[in-house]
Amino acid sequence: MKSFNAFAILGSVFALTGCVVDADSSSELGDDAEVDEQTAVAEQAETKGAVNAACAQSLTLRNQPGGATIGTMYSGPLNGVSKFYVDSTSGSWSYGYSYSLGQWGWAMTYYLTASYTERGVPGQLGYHYACYRSDGTAMGGGVG
Numbered sequence: 001m002k003s004f005n006a007f008a009i010l011g012s013v014f015a016l017t018g019c020v021v022d023a024d025s026s027s028e029l030g031d032d033a034e035v036d037e038q039t040a041v042a043e044q045a046e047t048k049g050a051v052n053a054a055c056a057q058s059l060t061l062r063n064q065p066g067g068a069t070i071g072t073m074y075s076g077p078l079n080g081v082s083k084f085y086v087d088s089t090s091g092s093w094s095y096g097y098s099y100s101l102g103q104w105g106w107a108m109t110y111y112l113t114a115s116y117t118e119r120g121v122p123g124q125l126g127y128h129y130a131c132y133r134s135d136g137t138a139m140g141g142g143v144g
Contacts, residue, residue: 046086046094046112046134053116054082054098054107055131055139061105065093071101077141080122081129084112110134 046052054073059082061070073082083099084107094109113131120127120142128142 046089046109047114048086048089048094050114051083051085051099052094052096052112052114053131054084054100054111055113055116055133055137056111057139059084059107059111061098061101061103061107063105065090065106067106070103070105071098073098073100073107075129075131075139077127077129077143078123080127081116081118081131086112 054075057074057076059073059075061073062068063070073084075081079100084094085097085099086094087096087104088094089109092109093106094112095104095106097104098107110133113133116129116131118127118129122129123143125143128140128144130138130140132138
């Protein structure tokens with residue numbers, strides 16, 4: 001069995017791996033339109049008014065920013081990508097609805113992204129997922 005990462009095939013079904021994607025930092029700003037465009041997209045990874053992925057192995061849902069825990073959203077090869085509808089954002093926190101918990105609450109914006117993919121059925125042979133945070137960090141896994 002294998003764990004799938006957007007960038008590599010690894011040996012363990014339960015391994016969740018990630019890597020950082022870094023555009024060519026030696027370029028001057030504006031030298032490469034494609035690099036500038038990728039940076040602009042990365043800075044806007046969390047999308048208000050849309051379903052976003054909880055791009056973390058676990059992400060806590062809270063009753064207010066930094067407040068009491070309501071529950072924990074989990075993403076992984078056995079349970080799939082936890083989805084979170086972003087209603088509004090305040091500072092580093094987003095308010096919305098956790099589909100996996102069936103509750104409204106606050107989650108850290110850094111871990112939310114509209115840039116994710118899933119293929120197959122979580123926990124079943126052939127399932128793969130990947131998500132990409134605003135800083136370029138990628139997380140993925142699967143059952144293969």
